[in-house]
Amino acid sequence: MDELFTLDGTVELLGEGFVQNALLACAVLGLVAGLLTPLVVSRGMAFAVHGTSELAFTGGAAALLIGVEVGIGSVVGAVVAAMIFGVLGLRQRERDSVIGVVMAFGLGLGVLFLSLYEGRSANRFGLLTGSIVSVDGTNLWVLTVVALVVLVTLAVIYRPLLFASTDPDVALARGVPVRALSLVFAVLIGLVSALAVPIVGAILVLAVMIVPGAAANRVTANPVLATVLAIVIAELALVGGTILSLAPGLPVSAYVATIGFVAYLICRLVAGLRGRSPVRA
Secondary structure, eight states, X not given: OHHHHHHHHHHHHHTSHHHHHHHHHHHHHHHXXXXXXXXXXXXXXXXXXXXXXXXXXXXXXXXXXXXXXXXXXXXXXXXXXXXXXXXXOOSHHHHHHHHHHXXXXXXXXXXXXXXXXXXXXXXXXXXXXXXXXXXXXXXXXXXXXXHHHHHHHHHHHHXXXXXXXXXXXXXXXXXXXXXXXXXXXXXXXXXXXXXXXHHHTTTTTHHHHTHHHHHHHHHOOOHHHHHHHHHHHHXXXXXXXXXXXXXXXXXXXXXXXXXXXXXXXXXXXHHHHHTOOOOOO
């Protein structure tokens, strides 16, 4: 009976407008995140994603405090952070320290902004763990526009970006603008990380921006196949996690992270059974 009740509750909630908005947002986010995450993993930028998501939280907290759309604040915060990371930490040996310094300052500001906010506590909690209720029409519009910008930019720079990601020294020697591409890619990471904050929260953006690529890169070295597999995993985690979270009424981020982790374990198992040497993930 409990299982039937849960199923009926899920079906009923799927007819609600806010749930449909959330599922559409998850589908869009799964597409753009799946396109980027194999490149993020191959470039060793997991910590950069974490730092960017934390600064997206800071931007969202500032927006919450001054009364503007949280999604817009998250995008501004993430893009500013990504540009700082790109300008100050282009060298691999400098990147982690720069990200750590800027992230600590940004998190301090974010905590301050939240402490000054006198509105609903659910809004504060949602910035950290995500909430499908927060995905309204305005948020969906912002997400769609930003996703289109990411897709168009990625379509233009994908081939040289892939070259620069796999062999940056050779790419630089052949005239590929590696530094400029690194900065543009950092901004794309910032945009997509900002899109993920309202859905999965700043804490678990890594579940969207790292896990699908890390899983896909375990089973294939082909960049096209890895990208397709990463998109599939991201969509399953986001859309499936949202649906599973409906009836219990629990944060969607826990379900997204769990599905992504299971997919990663399966990919590791498949790679082990095939005897394939894993790539860096």
